[in-house]
Amino acid sequence: MGGGVGGTILYANWDPKFRANVEKSIPYSDQVFGLALGPAAPPPVINKPVSQTTGVLEHILRSHSLSFVSLNLTKFVVKHKLAHLTKEPPKCTECEHEPAVKERPEGEVAARLAEQDKAEQDLLTSLSSNLEDALGSTAKVTLQAIGAQEAALQAIAQHTRQLREAMEAEAPPDKKSTQWRVLEDALSERSRSVDEAGAAVLKAKAELDKLRGVIDGAKHLKIAAARPSILAAEENLHSMVVDLDSVVTRVQTAQSEAKIVSQYSELVNEAKAQFQKELNSITPEIQANWKGLTGKLTQDDLNSLIAHAHRRIDQLNRELAEQRVREQIHIDSALEQQKLEDKKALEVAISTALEHNREQMRLEQEKKVEETREVMEAEMRTQLRRQAAAHTDHLRDVLKVQEQELRSEAEEILNSSLMEKETEYRRLTQDQLDSFTLDMNAAYARLKGMEEAIDSHVIAEEEARKAHQLWLSVEALNYTLKTAALNDPTEPLEGAVQAIKESCAEDEFAQALATALPSESLSRGVYSEASLRARFYTIRQLARRVALIDETRNSLYQYFLSYLQAMLLFEKAQEAPPAKLSAEDLDTFKLLSYAAYSLEHGDLELAAKLVNQLKGESRRVAQDWLKEARLTLETKQVVSLLSAYANAVGLGTTMAP
Amino acid sequence: MSEKELGKKLDRCLADSAVKLGAGLGLGIVFSVVFFKRHTWPVAFGLGMGLGMAYTNCQNDLRAPYLIQRNIKMAS
Numbered sequence: 197m198g199g200g201v202g203g204t205i206l207y208a209n210w211d212p213k214f215r216a217n218v219e220k221s222i223p224y225s226d227q228v229f230g231l232a233l234g235p236a237a238p239p240p241v242i243n244k245p246v247s248q249t250t251g252v253l254e255h256i257l258r259s260h261s262l263s264f265v266s267l268n269l270t271k272f273v274v275k276h277k278l279a280h281l282t283k284e285p286p287k288c289t290e291c292e293h294e295p296a297v298k299e300r301p302e303g304e305v306a307a308r309l310a311e312q313d314k315a316e317q318d319l320l321t322s323l324s325s326n327l328e329d330a331l332g333s334t335a336k337v338t339l340q341a342i343g344a345q346e347a348a349l350q351a352i353a354q355h356t357r358q359l360r361e362a363m364e365a366e367a368p369p370d371k372k373s374t375q376w377r378v379l380e381d382a383l384s385e386r387s388r389s390v391d392e393a394g395a396a397v398l399k400a401k402a403e404l405d406k407l408r409g410v411i412d413g414a415k416h417l418k419i420a421a422a423r424p425s426i427l428a429a430e431e432n433l434h435s436m437v438v439d440l441d442s443v444v445t446r447v448q449t450a451q452s453e454a455k456i457v458s459q460y461s462e463l464v465n466e467a468k469a470q471f472q473k474e475l476n477s478i479t480p481e482i483q484a485n486w487k488g489l490t491g492k493l494t495q496d497d498l499n500s501l502i503a504h505a506h507r508r509i510d511q512l513n514r515e516l517a518e519q520r521v522r523e524q525i526h527i528d529s530a531l532e533q534q535k536l537e538d539k540k541a542l543e544v545a546i547s548t549a550l551e552h553n554r555e556q557m558r559l560e561q562e563k564k565v566e567e568t569r570e571v572m573e574a575e576m577r578t579q580l581r582r583q584a585a586a587h588t589d590h591l592r593d594v595l596k597v598q599e600q601e602l603r604s605e606a607e608e609i610l611n612s613s614l615m616e617k618e619t620e621y622r623r624l625t626q627d628q629l630d631s632f633t634l635d636m637n638a639a640y641a642r643l644k645g646m647e648e649a650i651d652s653h654v655i656a657e658e659e660a661r662k663a664h665q666l667w668l669s670v671e672a673l674n675y676t677l678k679t680a681a682l683n684d685p686t687e688p689l690e691g692a693v694q695a696i697k698e699s700c701a702e703d704e705f706a707q708a709l710a711t712a713l714p715s716e717s718l719s720r721g722v723y724s725e726a727s728l729r730a731r732f733y734t735i736r737q738l739a740r741r742v743a744l745i746d747e748t749r750n751s752l753y754q755y756f757l758s759y760l761q762a763m764l765l766f767e768k769a770q771e772a773p774p775a776k777l778s779a780e781d782l783d784t785f786k787l788l789s790y791a792a793y794s795l796e797h798g799d800l801e802l803a804a805k806l807v808n809q810l811k812g813e814s815r816r817v818a819q820d821w822l823k824e825a826r827l828t829l830e831t832k833q834v835v836s837l838l839s840a841y842a843n844a845v846g847l848g849t850t851m852a853p
Numbered sequence: 854m855s856e857k858e859l860g861k862k863l864d865r866c867l868a869d870s871a872v873k874l875g876a877g878l879g880l881g882i883v884f885s886v887v888f889f890k891r892h893t894w895p896v897a898f899g900l901g902m903g904l905g906m907a908y909t910n911c912q913n914d915l916r917a918p919y920l921i922q923r924n925i926k927m928a929s
Contacts, residue, residue, distance in 0.1 A: 731856075738856050747919045752912045813859075816918060820855035 209233045323414045327429045330410045334403040338436040341393070341400035345443040348393035351386040352450040356457040358382045386454070393447060400440055407433050427562050434555045441548055474504065660846075665699035666706060667842035673835055677722070686721035689831070693718055696838065703845075709838050714830050722828045728821065729795050732803070735821045736788045739814035740765075743784040746812030758813075770796055773806060784814050801829055862914050870907030877903020 208215035208229055215233075219226035359382075362375050411433065414426050673692040693710050700706035716722075723731070744758035765785060773790035774781065781787070787806050794802040804825040807818050881899020889895045 735856050738859060742859065745915075750916045750919055752908060752915065755915060817856050817859060 205229065205232050319417060323417065324425050326410055327414060327425055330403075330407045331429050331432055334400070334407045334436060335432065337396070337403040338400045338440055341396035342439055342443050344389065344393040344396035345440075345447050348386070348389040349443070349447050349450050351382070351389040352447065352454045355379070355382040355386040356450070356454045359454075359457050390447070390451070397440065397444060400436075404433060404437055404440070427559060427566060430555075430562070431559050434552070434559055437555075438552050441552075445545075471508070474508070659848075662700060662703070663842065663845040663848070666696065666703070667839070667846050669696040669699045670835070670839045670842045674839060677724070677831070677835060684727070685723050688717075688719055688721045689713065690718040705841060706838065709834055709841070712830075713834050714827050717827055717831045722831045723824050725798070725800055725828065728800060728825055728828060731821055731824075732792065732795055735807075735818050736792060738817045739784060739788055739810060742813040742817055744812075745814075750813070773802065777809070782809055782811075784810060800825055804829060862911075865914060866907070866911035869910050870904065873903035873907040873910070874900060875903070877901070877906070 204218065205228075208218055209232075215229055219229060358375075358379050362379050407429070411426055411429050414429075669692060672695060673689060676687050676689055676692045679686050693713055697707060697710045700710075740762040741759050742755070744754055744761060767785040768789045770793035771786065771789040772793050781790070787809050791803040791806040794800075794806065804822060807822050807825070810818055877899035878896060879899070881896035881902075883895075884899065885892050885895035
C-alpha cells in the first residue's frame with residue numbers, strides 16, 4: 197500500500213496530467229500532493245477561466261464527492277491515505293467525515309444529507325432569486341441602453357443624413373434656414389441621444405458588472421444545482437454584453453460617419469465662409485448668403501462675380517491638381533493611418549471578439565461540463581446504487597452462509613449435548629428404576645405376604661363369622677321352636693330359616709338342611725311336644741272310643757259298640773313298649789298306652805311310630821296329631837342337625853391352626 | 854284337626870236327627886191331623902221316619918271317609 201502510494205506520488209511528480217487526474221478523482225489527494233510535491237504546475241492548456249473553472253470544478257466535485265460518494269468508500273480511502281502518510285490530516289471545512297472515522301448511523305447521515313440538501317436548496321432558491329432579480333434589472337437596463345443606443349444611432353443617422361442633405365441640396369434661403377434649424381435640432385437631438393445612450397451604456401455596464409459580481413458570488417458558493425442557472429445567467433450576461441458592444445460599435449461607426457460628414461460639413465462651411473469672405477471682399481455690399489443673391493446683382497457684380505468665380509475655379513483647379521498630387525500622399529498617409537486605426541480597431545475588435553468568443557467558449561464549456569457532470573453524477577449514482585445493491589447482496593449471502601454455518605455448528609453442539617444428556621438421563625433413570633423396582637419388589641412381596649395373611653385371616657374370620665352367624669340363626673330357630681304356646685303352634689319358622697339360609701348362603705349342607713324343613717313348619721310353625729302331649733290325651737280318648745270302627749265296621753251301631761267297649765275296657769294308662777312289637781301289641785288300646793308311656797318319657801318319635809300303627813277310625817282320628825307330630829319331629833331333627841352342624845363349623849373355625 | 858271331626862260329625866248327627874225328628878213329628882202331626890184324623894200313627898210314623906232318616910244320615914256321614922269314590926269322567 198505504501199509502495200503504491202509512493203509510486204503514485206512519484207509518477208504525479210513526473211506527470212502533471214496524471215496528477216491532475218488523481219487530484220480530480222481522489223479527494224484530498226491534491227492536498228497530499230501539495231504537501232508532498234508542492235503545488236501543481238498549471239496545465240498546458242493555460243486558460244485562466246478554464247483553470248479557474250477546473251479549480252472550481254474540483255472544489256465542487258470534491259464537495260459533491262463528499263456529499264454523495266458512499267461513506268465507506270471515502271472512509272476507506274481517507275483512512276488508508278492517512279494511515280500511510282505521516283502528514284497532518286487535511287483540514288476540510290465541508291468534509292464532515294473526519295479521519296477519526298466511525299461509521300455514522302444511516303439515519304444521521306441521511307439527516308445530514310437532508311440538511312445539506314435543504315441548505316443547498318435554500319441557498320439555491322435565494323441565489324436563483326438573486327440571479328433572476330439581477331438578470332432582470334440588468335436586462336432591463338441593458339435593453340434601455342440598447343434602446344438608447346439605437347435611438348442615438350437613429351439620431352446620428354438622421355443628423356448626418358440631414359447634414360448631408362443640407363450640404364448637398366440647393367434650397368432657397370428660407371428653406372435653408374429651416375433646414376439649418378432642423379439640422380441644429382437634429383444635432384441637439386443627436387447629442388442628447390448620444391449622451392443618453394452613453395449614460396445608459398454606463399448604467400448598463402454598471403449593472404452588468406453587478407450581475408457579474410453576483411454570478412461570481414454565486415459561483416463562489418459552489419452549489420451544483422445552481423450551475424445551470426448560473427450558466428444561463430452568464431450566457432445572458434454575455435449576450436447582453438455582446439449586444440451592448442455591437443450597438444456601441446454601431447453607434448461609434450455612425451458617430452465616425454457623422455464625424456466625417458460633420459468634418460465634411462465643416463470643410464464645406466469653411467469653404468463657404470471663405471467664399472463668402474472673398475465674395476464679401478469683392479462685393480462688400482452683397483448679402484451674406486450668396487444663394488439669395490440671384491436677382492439682386494448688377495452686371496458688374498455679376499461680372500466680378502463671374503471673374504471671381506473663374507478665379508476661384510482656377511484656384512480650385514490648382515488646388516485640385518495640388519490636391520490630386522497630395523491626394524495620393526494623403527491617401528497613402530490616410531491609408532496608413534487608416535491601416536493603423538484599422539489595425540487598432542481590428543485588434544480591439546479582435547480582442548473583444550476574442551473575449552466574447554472566449555466567454556462563449558467558456559460558457560459552452562461550462563455547459564458541457566455541467567452536462568457531463570450531470571451524466572457522470574447520474575452514472576455515479578447508478579453505480580453507487582449498484583454497488584450498494586451488490587454490497588447488500590454480498591452481505592446477505594455472507595450472512596446466509598454464516599447463519600448456515602453457525603446453525604449447523606449449533607445444531608451439532610446441541611445434538612451432541614442432547615445425546616449426552618439423554619444417555620445420562622437414561623442411565624440415571626435406569627438406576628432409579630432398578631432401585632425402585634427392587635424396592636417395589638420387596639414391598640410388593642411383603643405386601644403380598646401381608647395380604648395373604650390378611651386374606652387368610654379374613655377368610656378365617658369370615659368363616660368364623662359365618663359359623664357364628666349360622667349358629668346364631670340356628671339358635672334363633674331353636675328359640676322360635678320354644679315359642680310355642682300351649683295348644684298353639686310356634687311362630688312360623690320361615691324368618692329364622694330365611695336367616696339361616698342367608699347366613700349360610702354358600703354352605704350346601706346347611707342349605708339342604710334348611711330346605712329340608714317341611715313347609716308347614718315354615719309357614720305355620722310346629723307344635724311343641726308339650727302341646728302334642730296334651731293333645732294326645734284327647735286323641736287317646738277318642739281313639740279308644742272309635743277303636744272298633746274301620747272300613748268294614750262303621751255303622752252307627754258299631755259306633756255305639758265301640759263306645760261301649762271304650763267305657764268298659766281298662767288298660768294301663770302307660771305301658772312301656774317292648775323293643776319289638778308283636779302282633780298282639782297292635783291292639784289300639786295297647787298301642788295307645790305304649791304311646792302314652794313314650795310320650796310321658798319324652799319320646800315323641802316312638803309315640804308317633806306307635807300311633808302310626810293304629811288302624812281304622814282311630815288312625816283317622818289320630819291322623820292330624822300324627823302329622824303334627826311328624827312335622828315336629830322332622831323340624832326338631834333338622835334343627836338339631838343344623839345346630840350340630842353349626843357347632844361343628846364353629847368348632848372348626850375357632851380351632852387354632 | 855282330625856280328632857275334632859268325629860265330634861263335629863256327631864254334632865251334625867244330633868242336629869240332623871233333631872231336625873228330622875222334629876220334621877217327622879211335625880209332618881206326622883200334620884198328617885195325622887190333616888189326613889189321618891189325629892191318629893197317632895202318622896206321628897209315630899213321622900217320628901220313625903225322621904229318626905230313620907237321621908240314623909241313616911248319621912251313619913252315612915260317619916261312613917263317608919270309607920266310601921270308595923269314583924271319578925266318573927263323562928265320555929265326551
